[in-house]
Amino acid sequence: DAGVIQSPRHEVTEMGQEVTLRCKPISGHDYLFWYRQTMMRGLELLIYFNNNVPIDDSGMPEDRFSAKMPNASFSTLKIQPSEPRDSAVYFCASSLSAGETQYFGPGTRLLVL
Amino acid sequence: SQQGEEDPQALSIQEGENATMNCSYKTSINNLQWYRQNSGRGLVHLILIRSNEREKHSGRLRVTLDTSKKSSSLLITASRAADTASYFCATDFSQAGTALIFGKGTTLSVSS
Numbered sequence: 001d002a003g004v005i006q007s008p009r010h011e012v013t014e015m016g017q018e019v020t021l022r023c024k025p026i027s028g029h030d031y032l033f034w035y036r037q038t039m040m041r042g043l044e045l046l047i048y049f050n051n052n053v054p055i056d057d058s059g060m061p062e063d064r065f066s067a068k069m070p071n072a073s074f075s076t077l078k079i080q081p082s083e084p085r086d087s088a089v090y091f092c093a094s095s096l097s098a099g100e101t102q103y104f105g106p107g108t109r110l111l112v113l
Numbered sequence: 114s115q116q117g118e119e120d121p122q123a124l125s126i127q128e129g130e131n132a133t134m135n136c137s138y139k140t141s142i143n144n145l146q147w148y149r150q151n152s153g154r155g156l157v158h159l160i161l162i163r164s165n166e167r168e169k170h171s172g173r174l175r176v177t178l179d180t181s182k183k184s185s186s187l188l189i190t191a192s193r194a195a196d197t198a199s200y201f202c203a204t205d206f207s208q209a210g211t212a213l214i215f216g217k218g219t220t221l222s223v224s225s
Contacts, residue, residue, distance in 0.1 A: 004155075033212060042217040043156075043201065056212070091155055098212045099143050099205030104155035 004105035006092050012111045018080040021108045024073055025094030033102060034067055034077050035091040043091075049075065050098070082112045117145070117185075117202040117216035125222045132189040134219040136202030137182075143205045145178055146213065147187050150199045159187075159200075192223045 005024040013019055025032045033048040047057040052069045060067070064083070069075040079086055089109050093102040117138040126132055136145065144163045148156040162169045162178045162185065169176045175188040189196055199220045203213040 031212070035215075043215040045212060045214070048212050093156075101146065101158045101161055102156075102203075102213060103158070106155050 004092055004094055004103055006090075006105035006108050008108060009106060010109045010111075012113065013082055014113050015083055016081045017112075018078065019082045019086075019110060019112075021077040021090050021092075021110070023075045023077070023092030023105060025075070025092070026103055027073065029094035029096055029103070031095045031098055031102075032069060032075050033093040033095070034075070035093065036088045037091060037107075038088045046077070048098070055098075082110075084112045086110065087112050117204045117214065119200070119202055119216045119219040121219060122217070123220045123222070125224070126192055128192060128194055128223055128225045130192055130223075132192050132196070132221055132223070134187045134200050134221070136185045136187070136216060138185075138202075138204045139183065141180075145176075145185050145205070146203045147174075147176060147185075148201045148203060148215075150201065150218070152198070156201065189221075192221075194223050194225045197221060197223045 007022045030051050034046040035043050037043045046059045047067045048055055049069045065079055067077045089107045091104050091107045093104045095102045117136045120135045142164055144161055146161045147159040149159055150156045160171050160176050162176050173190045178185045199218040201215050201218045203215045
């Protein structure tokens, strides 16, 4: 298996633009997680899905953030409109269950100017 | 916060020395995990220890768990320059129905 795949790896955009981050989890994993990592706040869980259903989105910072999982092999995290404070590395991870080993993707480094 | 908190925040050692990192948490857990993150990369799982286990080994890694003190330690023996990375503990508060909660990490620097 190729592991968790994220795209794009880097994204530079201007404030106000829409940003869409993509993730393909490991096949057979029922759980998918979206994290954001910054120097100030560390690694924050934004939202996670079980069998394509959002379970906990309490970490999503604002209504500007939305996440979907239309099927077992694809998820998106969308920011609209983007702001400079959204600049961070966004990670997707998947696992067989919520509390077990998580496998992380390489991350998307987002810079909002 | 229910986060695990690592100590120290940063650690610098010489190759061949042992490195010990600690993690404390606040409520009962099902398991505790350690992850490593190399600069600019994603997190990589190192080891998982369950609440009914006290010690676990994996190669040069040794993890202990003391549920009475709500703490865990990660020991890397005979460190190498390639061990330079950030190390995170993550706790599973599954009884609350949540996913893993990560601490802020210990940055380890191993010089040759």
